[in-house]
Amino acid sequence: MTWPPLLRLKEALGPGAELVVVGGAVRDELLARPHADWDLATRLMPQAVMDRARAAGLKVIPTGLQHGTVTVILEDRPVEVTTFRSDGAYLDGRHPESVRLGVDLTEDLARRDFTINAMALPVEGGDLIDPFGGRADLAARTIRAVGDPLLRFGEDGLRPLRACRFAAQLGFEVEGKTLEAIPKCLEVSRKVAVERVFTELDKLLRGLDPGRGMRLLAESGLMDLWLAELIPMIGCGQNRHHRYDVWTHTLEVLRFAPAEPGLRWAALLHDAGKPGTRTVGPDGEAHFYDHESKSLDLAASILERLKASHALRKEVLALIRHHGVHPTPEWKDAACRRLLRRLAEDGLPLERWAAFRLADQRGKGLDEGARVEEHGRVMVRLEALAAAAPPLSVRDLALDGAALMALAGRGGGPWLGELQKRLLELVLDAPDLNTAERLSEIVKEWLKQRD
Structure with missing residues (x-):
């Protein structure tokens, strides 16, 4: 094992503890994969683990005594230590009704799910304990039940x-x-x-x-x-802009999207509305009018049902909401700034939108090189415009609400919001107008026209 505090715990528990690392930590150590958790098992009963660990000055938390588990804090990290056990009957499809402590290690490993998770390594070093062929299944890249x-x-x-x-x-x-x-x-x-x-x-x-x-x-x-709402995507044919059906395209977008929760969930759900909006025109071409809106509804429903976090839902829905926007290098600067504004209003960073858009473009399976090249050109434009920090909301206007009311000589009201929106549209077209002097001139002219 590669984490020295485990040896300190082994010394604290004393001879005869038979302390071993079990489960995913063993699997990941053998695969040389990083992992955060160390799960330990021992022949000692829980009370003995607590008594001996505390005697050695370690903090212990009795987190699951009914299942033989205590948690020991090693260098500010919680490590679960569970007494070798076998499980009784499972009546609720998730938890055993009872456990029996004091069995041998092989019987403990026999209750685990897959062979690659049913191995153990002695903390002090020694041979791998592998009664069910987990190491061979690792080598064969196989998931096999115990x-x-x-x-x-x-x-x-x-x-x-x-x-x-x-x-x-x-x-x-x-x-x-x-x-x-x-x-x-x-x-x-x-x-x-x-x-x-x-x-x-x-x-x-x-x-x-x-x-x-x-x-x-x-x-x-x-x-x-x-995820029953996704089943209609399987075999749902698309049009000349896609090589794949909706389901295969979705899996391709998953493949290309960075392995981050928001991007991967958006990849899975972004076209969920296509089957329900599919129509075929007189020329035989399939169309998916307003599928973004339908996809948004389905994604919101699925993520709510799965009790995803608010932050994840917000990002996924923002990515889906804007995935149908396809700027080209020919777009005017004003159009690009309006896209930046819409992303900012949704709290969606440009780089996140860009990562998802690139995955979506690559997942179409057609002209990938050309699509990647065009995406790069679009991003050069958008990033340059974003770096100039253009005004993207009324908060960015050189005159705030108080200044506008002072110019008008009146209190707030619907007129103020209308004026701010008008000014924002003007400075999106021409950011150099966003100075107190220029905006004051525009406001005075606007007030004359209204009076």
């Missing part, structure tokens, strides 16, 4: 979704029998709390190969449970 997949998935309805998530995160294949078991356990998966579902979907979308994970959700029936 034992009978029907039993594993029948115990915990989140495990089928985790199989798809690990496939996306690691770029692995799901072993045949494990995959075949998923459709047979959908009713168990239906019981899982939506917060846990969102967490797994979010990790899936930010994975190495999100398209792989989404295809598995669709093929296994899991997508019907939580």
Whole structure:
């Protein structure tokens, strides 16, 4: 193991503790992947762990004694230490009704979901403990259930979704029998709390190969449970501007979008409204009029149902709202500034919009080189204009509301908002007008015309 505080804990627990690292930390260590968590298991009972750790001056929190778990703080990081255990019956599709402490390590590992998560490494060093062939499955890039997949998935309805998530995160294949078991356990998966579902979907979308994970959700029936609105995208043909159907285009955009939550969720949902707005013209060309609005409605509904954070919803909806805007190098400066204004009004940074737009353009599958080149030219224009810090809102006007009321000699009212909007439109066309002197002249003329 590569984190020295673990050895300090091993010394504190004393001989016979049999302290091992388990779960994802072992998997990621073997794959040389970075990880934040260290989960430990020991033959000691929870009270013994607490007593010995405290005697060594370590802070201990009894976070889950009923499941044999305590949390030890090592260098300000919480580390869970769980007594070797076996699980009783799972009646709610998520948690065992009881646990039995004091089993051996092999029995503890046998209750885990997949072979690549059912390995252990002694903290003090030594051979990998791998009773179910996890290392071989890592080498084969395979997700395989421990034992009978029907039993594993029948115990915990989140495990089928985790199989798809690990496939996306690691770029692995799901072993045949494990995959075949998923459709047979959908009713168990239906019981899982939506917060846990969102967490797994979010990790899936930010994975190495999100398209792989989404295809598995669709093929296994899991997508019907939580993202049923997306199913009509599969096989929904597009037009001459696209090489792929809506679903395949969506997976391509996922592939090209940076692995950040807002961008990946927007990639997944940005065209969800296309199937419901598809029409075919007299020339046989498909059209998707106002699909952005329909996609917005569907995305808002899905993210609310999944209890996504307000910040994530805000960014995703802003990206979808503006994804149909396609500036070209021929746009006038004023049109570009108006785009910058709309993005600013939505709190959407230019670079985020640009990253998503580029992924969307590349995901069309046609003339990628030309599209990337044009995108680059557009961004040179937009970034240069943004760097000039043009006025993009009434707050940026050289005359504020108080100054305008003083010029007019009257209090606030609807006229003030109307005037501010007029002034903003003028300075968007000509930013050099945004001085107190020039705006004062314009205001005086405007007031004469109204009087």
